[in-house]
Amino acid sequence: MSKLVIAGGRVIDPANKTDGLFDVVIEAGKIAEVRPTASGSKSGRNGTSADTSVIDARGRIVAPGFIDLHTHLREPGREDKETIDTGLHAAVRGGFTTVCAMPNTEPAIDEPGVVEQVRQAARRAGLADVQVIGAVTIGRQGKELTSFGELFDAGCVGLSDDGSPVSDSLLMRRALEYARIFNRPIIQHAEDLKLVVGGVMHEGAVSTRLGLRGMPSAAESVIVARDLALAELTGGWLHVAHISCAQTVDLVRQAKRRGIRVTCEVTPHHLALTDEAIGDFDTRAKVNPPLRTDADRLALIEALADGTIDAIATDHAPHTDWEKDAEFDAAPFGISGLETALAVCVTELIEAKRLTWPQLIERMSCSPAKIARLPVGTFSVGSQADVVILDPDCRGTVQPHTFCSKGRNTPFAGRELTGAVVATIAQGRTVFQSSHARAEAHR
Amino acid sequence: MTALSPAQEVITAPWVRKDLLGLWELSAEEIRLVLQTASSFREVSERSIKKVPALRGKTVVNLFFEPSTRTRTSFELAAKRLSADIINITAQASSLSKGETVLDTIRNLEAFNVDILVIRHGSAGVPAAIARQSRASVVNAGDGSHEHPTQALLDMFTIMDKKGKIEGLNVSIIGDIAHSRVARSNVWGLTKLGAHVTLCGPPTLMPQHLDSWGARVTFDVEEAIQGADVLMLLRIQHERQEASLIPNLREYRLRYGLDATRLARAKPDVLVMHPGPINRGVELDSQVADGPNSVILEQVTNGLAVRMAVLYLVAGQQGKPAMPEER
Numbered sequence: 177m178s179k180l181v182i183a184g185g186r187v188i189d190p191a192n193k194t195d196g197l198f199d200v201v202i203e204a205g206k207i208a209e210v211r212p213t214a215s216g217s218k219s220g221r222n223g224t225s226a227d228t229s230v231i232d233a234r235g236r237i238v239a240p241g242f243i244d245l246h247t248h249l250r251e252p253g254r255e256d257k258e259t260i261d262t263g264l265h266a267a268v269r270g271g272f273t274t275v276c277a278m279p280n281t282e283p284a285i286d287e288p289g290v291v292e293q294v295r296q297a298a299r300r301a302g303l304a305d306v307q308v309i310g311a312v313t314i315g316r317q318g319k320e321l322t323s324f325g326e327l328f329d330a331g332c333v334g335l336s337d338d339g340s341p342v343s344d345s346l347l348m349r350r351a352l353e354y355a356r357i358f359n360r361p362i363i364q365h366a367e368d369l370k371l372v373v374g375g376v377m378h379e380g381a382v383s384t385r386l387g388l389r390g391m392p393s394a395a396e397s398v399i400v401a402r403d404l405a406l407a408e409l410t411g412g413w414l415h416v417a418h419i420s421c422a423q424t425v426d427l428v429r430q431a432k433r434r435g436i437r438v439t440c441e442v443t444p445h446h447l448a449l450t451d452e453a454i455g456d457f458d459t460r461a462k463v464n465p466p467l468r469t470d471a472d473r474l475a476l477i478e479a480l481a482d483g484t485i486d487a488i489a490t491d492h493a494p495h496t497d498w499e500k501d502a503e504f505d506a507a508p509f510g511i512s513g514l515e516t517a518l519a520v521c522v523t524e525l526i527e528a529k530r531l532t533w534p535q536l537i538e539r540m541s542c543s544p545a546k547i548a549r550l551p552v553g554t555f556s557v558g559s560q561a562d563v564v565i566l567d568p569d570c571r572g573t574v575q576p577h578t579f580c581s582k583g584r585n586t587p588f589a590g591r592e593l594t595g596a597v598v599a600t601i602a603q604g605r606t607v608f609q610s611s612h613a614r615a616e617a618h619r
Numbered sequence: 620m621t622a623l624s625p626a627q628e629v630i631t632a633p634w635v636r637k638d639l640l641g642l643w644e645l646s647a648e649e650i651r652l653v654l655q656t657a658s659s660f661r662e663v664s665e666r667s668i669k670k671v672p673a674l675r676g677k678t679v680v681n682l683f684f685e686p687s688t689r690t691r692t693s694f695e696l697a698a699k700r701l702s703a704d705i706i707n708i709t710a711q712a713s714s715l716s717k718g719e720t721v722l723d724t725i726r727n728l729e730a731f732n733v734d735i736l737v738i739r740h741g742s743a744g745v746p747a748a749i750a751r752q753s754r755a756s757v758v759n760a761g762d763g764s765h766e767h768p769t770q771a772l773l774d775m776f777t778i779m780d781k782k783g784k785i786e787g788l789n790v791s792i793i794g795d796i797a798h799s800r801v802a803r804s805n806v807w808g809l810t811k812l813g814a815h816v817t818l819c820g821p822p823t824l825m826p827q828h829l830d831s832w833g834a835r836v837t838f839d840v841e842e843a844i845q846g847a848d849v850l851m852l853l854r855i856q857h858e859r860q861e862a863s864l865i866p867n868l869r870e871y872r873l874r875y876g877l878d879a880t881r882l883a884r885a886k887p888d889v890l891v892m893h894p895g896p897i898n899r900g901v902e903l904d905s906q907v908a909d910g911p912n913s914v915i916l917e918q919v920t921n922g923l924a925v926r927m928a929v930l931y932l933v934a935g936q937q938g939k940p941a942m943p944e945e946r
């Protein structure tokens with residue numbers, strides 16, 4: 177049985193409170209051992225035998241592969257924007273070994289047949305693992321609940337009408353209540369559709385100047401306040417997707433203190449950018465929920481650091497160039513995020529000294545794994561060998577034309593960011609290696 | 620003509636912009652240059668032969684994605700008096716339904732080597748997006764609630780003409796500020812030239828976050844009228860009532876409409892302005908609209924001179940490369 181040793185790197189495994197120089201030994205697609213790096217080892221090639229290959233990870237960070245709770249893979253239906261195959265190439269390039277596919281496809285993932293269709297396409301791609309989030313309501317129409325039991329039996333890890341909220345209060349109550357059977361979250365895209373009508377960006381000084389219709393922060397926080405009350409009422413598990421403003425942060429913080437069962441996530445772009453990024457009508461910064469003010473951004477970072485926000489999720493939303501080239505009002509919402517997530521977070525959180533490395537790794541791996549209730553995001557012996565190897569200091573410019581994703585829609589284009597994925601290993605198999613790493617390997 | 624008398628400074632700085640997208644980005648100096656150029660063009664329209672060869676051989680396209688009579692006509696006549704060839708195109712608001720983007724439409728027009736695109740669109744930012752990608756000069760003829768620079772320039776030209784100055788004047792803009800591109804362009808332009816601007820309207824039609832605008836805000840129309848040198852009324856759209864932004868038009872008229880009684884409390888020489896089309900009996904009483912303080916028709920006349928000036932100035936910069944492509 178062949179063996180893979182990732183040697184000499186700084187291993188950060190928050191699930192086991194590990195942070196130090198260790199060798200990670202992988203056998204048969206599983207973590208076999210995490211052992212202290214032998215001192216005096218020069219090349220990391222000590223103890224090499226014919227059936228053992230060694231990756232020299234000195235100067236790198238070695239962590240459990242990332243889990244994205246919020247990915248739009250677009251297949252089935254909008255294969256012009258992304259396919260499961262291109263989306264998964266983007267995922268592994270970004271260091272993700274598991275992505276949770278959102279159900280706002282065409283057709284929506286609202287019955288087991290579509291779940292199976294997505295999982296099959298993912299298996300064919302054979303890169304990162306795809307978990308599926310099913311729809312809360314049939315066709316995401318907000319009228320009738322889907323067959324929760326069938327969807328969870330087919331492997332769904334949560335339910336969401338993402339792209340749209342579950343607006344009906346009674347239906348939301350029933351969804352939270354009924355999902356208790358399965359101990360899985362209802363993932364809410366929190367948005368009061370009446371309050372945002374016609375809105376295309378955050379309602380604030382920039383929207384006022386540009387004459388663009390605004391989406392007030394209250395449109396998010398009123399729904400979160402309602403849903404927290406419903407979670408308290410029912411004992412159901414509420415997961416709030418992509419939270420974007422300070423008011424929501426406060427509500428979630430209070431609710432957690434009171435013992436309400438709530439988890440939430442934030443995107444890298446909400447941690448890095450504000451409504452100023454729209455500048456002169458740049459549709460690449462048009463996203464829902466919208467980029468808000470710097471005070472909101474700082475509140476999100478603080479909440480991520482103190483654990484109010486559980487996880488970082490990309491909300492990867494690829495679109496074609498021609499759609500984004502439309503007038504600002506007509507251009508679709510969304511940012512292609514899988515391939516920039518790590519570097520944006522390293523630049524905005526680590527370099528800016530807001531989070532420690534173990535905190536960042538935890539929010540991108542073991543914490544989202546807990547929310548999806550998956551046995552990954554850890555180097556515990558016997559667990560699936562999903563590993564990401566990072567260069568924490570590498571600086572590079574975001575070049576969308578090099579993306580694996582079909583979606584080149586990113587407001588980070590041209591930005592210099594720190595931190596790069598060197599290699600991604602899924603179930604013991606190397607599924608991504610940066611060109612830099614490949615060049616080194618051939619030396 | 621009192622505008623720009625010899626006593627006033629003569630602008631020597633050249634015009635360097637390929638496009639006119641808004642007054643936000645213009646300096647006071649650039650605004651004065653447009654107004655000064657307009658004042659020399661106004662004389663052309665007073666001749667018996669109302670034409671100069673300034674833009675002979677140039678092609679101007681009026682590309683209107685939103686219905687408009689007076690702005691389109693004004694640009695058309697301006698181009699003709701400058702001897703340019705002009706084409707009028709009225710397009711669908713969004714041709715995305717046909718799978719064609721606005722930029723596709725522009726690329727098709729560019730293939731004809733047109734020189735100036737005059738663009739009106741219901742969506743903010745469209746002229747800016749086109750200007751970034753086009754070799755042709757772009758003149759914004761109104762984009763969503765963003766800007767309507769030539770309207771504000773003609774308003775300022777009219778104020779200059781009547782009052783001899785803009786600096787230090789009290790200008791009150793009354794009505795639907797939130798949805799008004801005219802209000803935005805006027806606020807940027809007037810404050811740059813030193814006017815004291817007051818914005819007045821119900822809170823539902825007043826944008827939030829006005830701290831950086833440099834304007835006074837009031838919900839009380841009497842306060843806006845008192846001491847004003849200029850009252851600029853904005854059209855109230857019927858849709859605002861449907862969206863519950865105002866209870867009904869009658870309530871608006873009672874609380875904010877300008878009638879003879881309210882006008883009597885203003886300065887006797889106050890100018891009453893309106894970008895048109897007027898909603899008679901809503902924001903403006905007929906008696907006031909047609910009364911001695913009204914300069915509404917002079918605004919239309921001056922609009923022609925201002926648009927000739929703008930076409931002339933951007934044409935001088937035409938052929939310069941578009942902004943470097945960022946994507």
